[in-house]
Amino acid sequence: MIDSTLGRAGAVLALLLASAPALAAPAAPWVVKPEWVKADEAYLASDALAGRGSATPDEAKAAAWVASQFEQFGLVRAPGMSGYLQTATIVQPKLGGAPALGVGGQSVAGLTLLMAPAGEVRGRLVIATSDDPAALPAGDVIALASPKLPLIPMLMAARGHGAKLLLVRESAETKGILKQMGGAARIPGYLEGDAPESIALATLPPAEFDRLVQKPGQEVTLALPGMTATRSTTTNALGYLPGTDPEAGVLLLSAHVDHLGRRPDGTIMHGADDDASGVTAVLELARALAAGPRSRRGILFVCYGSEEMGGFGSAYFGAHPPVPLSKIALNIEFEMIGAQDPKLPRGALMVTGYERSNLAETLAAHGALVAPDPYPEQHFFERSDNYQLALKGVVAHTLSGWATTPVYHQPTDTIANLDLPFMTAAIQSLIEPVRWLAASDFQPKWNAGGQPSR
Template sequence: MRRLILAALLATPGMALAQSAPPISVETMKTVTKTLSSDAFEGRAPGSAGEEKTLAYLKTAFAQAGLKPGNKGSWLQDVPLVEITAQNVSPLTFTGGTSPLSLAYGKDMVVGTYRVTPHIDVRNSDVVFAGYGIVAPEKGWNDYAGLDVKGKTVIVLINDPDWQTPGLTGDFGGRAMTYYGRWTYKYEEAARQGAAAVIIVHQTEPAAYGWNVVASSNTGAAHVADAANGHMDDTAAHGWMQLDQAHALFASAGKDFDQLAAAAKVKGFKAVPLGVKASVSFDNQIKKQISHNVVGILPGREAPNEYVLLSAHWDHLGHCTPVNGDGICNGAVDNADGVAALVALAQANAKAGPARRSMVFVALTAEESGLLGSAYYGDNPVYPLSQTVGGANMDALAMYGPARDVIVIGPGKSELDGYLNAALKRQGRTATPEPTPEKGFYYRSDHFSLAKHGVPMVYFETGQNLVRGGLAAGQAAAKDYEEHRYHAPADEYDPNWDWSGVQQDVGLYYMIARDLADGRTWPNWLPGDEFRAIRDKSRAGAGAAK
């Protein structure tokens, strides 16, 4: 159904159409990407010296691009965070089975906490396999039904129960991951259930990344939003374990992992106590800090109190697990080049002159920590979300060269599909629905935080049907990046990159944003979409006509 809607939305009636995008400065994008991803910026971790350098650089870059400070005369929006770094992590042990297991930190498991407390000690906690760890009343699904896990350790699977179902039909949308499949949800639900700890079994295909990504993303400093209760209502510990260790654990408990994992895919699955006990402990180095979103604006000429939002996250992982002696995760593609595109777009729009509506450019913090910067903006918007027309988010623009298509993340959700398709038509390109919807990309970048508040946001990725080499070349390039550079020290600037494909894609963002900013329409989510009611209520509260 969504594909039919996507095909039909070639343009939204009444929207203003910009001419083709002006040339987007490749030199600007190269300079910003090279600078932000250099070792001098130390991987741009929130709260680090790398953040200070990033903020200073972006304020200058935004000003030189022609933006004005966007937060009541300031470039910055404060985002209160707590940095938690696990130290002296003990092995995760399981006792009471046929043979005790001891899982090493980093190699066999990763573990951390959201609790703002100096020490975590989970000791002799009963272990329960809770399937996919999902409670979805609207789907008649409850993996915790009749189960009391207070003080216990739950083992859960990643993704949704029907992630292997061909097509997009099933209890949880078939291959398309829902939010129930994300690791963030697994942690949240285990906490709601009162569990002492939650451990996700890592499997590369349903997780959408290998163990190297899990280890590099979970063995350094973590960030949480500052909270009055110190997140003491969360689980004491959360983390991941390697698949082979899960097989060994279940075997020690006299169970077959593969059989129980298959059973967990069926509605009505009952959680299974494993009859073993888990223990893990670690210290926490805690540092409260204020991180920052960077906000700039191009005021509108006729409707300055209506806003179009463009975003990209500036942060990355900072210092991470060394590979071949390199311990800085520079994040050149993820997401220095997205921020570079944001600066280049600001530059191009400033040069074109004011649009009818205001255009807001936000470089967001703490995306890698769970979309914290965008979530804070959504909860504390600098500009009213009821007056925010819509926008676009840019994350990890790929250096594959020119493509005949773009991959739309979350197609058929909002009327912004029409804006994207109109811009694609002007470039002679097409929209391709995401080939791996099971990876849940819709829930993994900052547009999601705005969508949850009802603001339509378009998000797409570089296409894989390349002009040079076709689909095979594009798929190979995507696989190479994911396996060797994503969230790893190897994501570094390369002077030999082909920027022509990125320039194409940023041109699309220019046309979409300019069409929104010069128009009078208020795009909405399509009827039946999960965010439609939120948007309708928001716009009604602003006194807008439907």
């Protein structure tokens, strides 16, 4: 999941066979075997894949393995593709020297950069006194004066306003975020041909920050010396189950195959929950659905690369889909399903953006144990690969387990800390609801105001 960064039962439906005009016999109940789930996890979260770092050879190795599993299950290449892999080039800026902050022509000490754009920042200082993201003022450089710090929502609001730099008081939260990033500033990459990220996020010690907020209207500069850029390749794995009705549309089931790789000290960030668990769900649904009769709708299974770097694999897929986006009836993303959330009903998975469309309530009506997201302040809907498709109009949601698990982005996110029985049951519970979606003519719709614009 991107930094701040689900027993259902249903009736087994008769499906149409491509080779016969009559209805097929009901599909035999499919049982997800715990040993399959464990084996998927054991490889994806193994030392051999070294944390599947975004846009690294380890990510490519993981994607190639997923693709081989798709082929083994009987999935075919997605329409128009010559293979099971889709690659894209990511440009990654790199800072060559220490960043420097100036206010009114005077240097400011103690700057810690959490996120940087690809070049120098310059603008007038605006002070935000409210902790409500909706009340964030517009400006090139914004300092958050409120002691309350909903940092991620504020950053998203600032980006939406076109801000270039967001300055905040150093706190335990900001120190924790820096630690999660390995102690170094994040400089977002971008897909080759796209515009780079344009906002910076930085902290100042409390005393320096308190002096800063007394200087609204001052000219602020953020110098980023020695900027260079490298290029790397990110890899998506795609597999396809053709449907019997070409006009019925396509279901998209997805997860992200990458994680955080190795920390500078060599520690492997295995990412067993985030998001090897989601990839395992996609694999086991592919195994189950490929073994049954063909559905009315086609089903596209995709495991994206470089979600952790900023959703680049899904962004590239959204710009280069193997089927027109207008043909994708819906997208279900699987993210961190490896543990039960204590805030959710027993066995339930949360649906991010539950109220944004009629998809979740329809799944629930057909036996899916799904529940609304109990963490709206975390903006999880916008923090996974579903968002890239939602921005383009596809009704797309993420199903997740314990989204605020203590192992999130920690070295402890290992297979030893997964609840494999819960995870197996969660995957099992989704088979019949997905079969129903694939057999039906249900077309989900955004509720009023539900489709995001950015």
